[in-house]
Amino acid sequence: MQTTAEVSGSGLDLIFKYIDEQQNEFVQELKEWVAIPSDSSDPQAWDKIVRMLNVTADKIKTLGGNVELADLGSQKMSNGQSVHLPPVILAELKKDPKKPTLCIYGHVDVQPAKKEDGWTTDPYTLTEINGNLYGRGASDNKGPVLAWLHAVEAYQSLKQELPVNIKFIIEGMEEAGSNGLDTLTEQRNMTFFSDVDYIVISDNIWISKKPALTYGTRGNCYFFVEVEGQKQDMHSGVFGGSIHEAMTDLIALLDSLVESSGHILIPAINEAVAPLTEEEKKRYQGIQFDLEVHKKDCGVTKFLFDTKEEILQHRWRYPSLSIHGIEGAFFETGTKTVIPRKVIGKFSIRLVPNMDPSEVEKQVTEYLHKVFAERNSPNQLKVTMPISAKPWLADVSDPQFVAGRRAVQTVFGVDPDLICEGSTIPIARNFQDVTGKSIMMLPIGGADDGEHSQNEKMSRSSYIQGTKLFAAFFYELSQLPHK
């Protein structure tokens, strides 16, 4: 572990003190960011994402950054309409060719949130309760993006030279699948990315109280299953019993996907999954993860599996299928006796090495059409896959992991766990395949942050210690042999 003398030689002690002293200002800035409802799920609200990106761009400019708002063109929606995508921030701070270049990726869009979903506080008003900062995007991912910017600010305010060159890619469409960013990455591979040595992402969480470095994420294939029946909604008393109902067909289709054990019923879907090796099996044993604490965090009494190893494997290295919702269904309060005309079921499959989205799309589509054919329904079935992302896996012997480990030791005084992430950062695998650069994830969020849930939060401590971690990481990267 690094000694205090080494830390003070690096100037990090002063930086840490500055971060502690500035923490109320940093929280206030997060409050301003959370107040912008930059929900990417609704194209009607993408103007808020543009506003959020402009606020982020202005912040980077105050740090002396050169900022480009790169255009991503348009996206064709399922109704055939074309909508212009929000831009992506490509930014660079002043460059010194003698230093390595770190590219920081993050996103400033959020998942939808409404008070009536069951939030205790207004989701877009950052509210501090018992040391926790509640608000949509506090952890996913506005808090960590701001923590990176504040780490830079700390060096600059103390007139300390930044140990590394820094670039930023900040997008506003991550929660909607990062459409367009893959093409931009290809277009800028020989320019923006050419002098990048390391790419780092902080868009995930620890799995316990122990800090972690992340070397893998699952991918995702998101499906829409549309069943269209009659030309309008109908009275169930008049027509019930004499027509094939779209909703009944859809429920049967959704029910055919997964067993109560979690086993996915689509034939051959598990065939591509990389076999579990003995060496990998051992890795799970050493990881700090308490099933009882996890149960409490999730608010459940029982999991699908009984051991820590099985739970982690089914979160990191096996596929899973989740059903998310039904568009067009009657869902309000009351007892409307309606037969909905058209319903769209939404489900997704998390992908692991060596699953491929185009194979999964084929397997799912063929299977659903077969199940539907067996129902002899005259209704119309349409299966589409609006979002797909491949899984990502890094080589943990990459030197970036050495810098990450040392930075964790400096700030937290412990060795980090090496973990994977069950969720998806759609662009991670693309960065890897296209740029070939070193990629690591350096999470600062807590296991109980409730990303995508009601009452999402980040603790003040994670936010502030996380800012120190990023500042220490800049220093540790500069200490690696420069390529």
Ligand SMILES: NCC(=O)N[C@@H](Cc1c[nH]cn1)C(=O)O
């Ligand atoms: N913090 C990462 C995250 O939440 N990513 C989303 C991205 C996604 C994948 N498919 C649709 N959106 C996630 O759900 O994993």
Ligand SMILES: [Zn+2]
């Ligand atoms: Zn995220």
Ligand SMILES: [Zn+2]
């Ligand atoms: Zn998310």
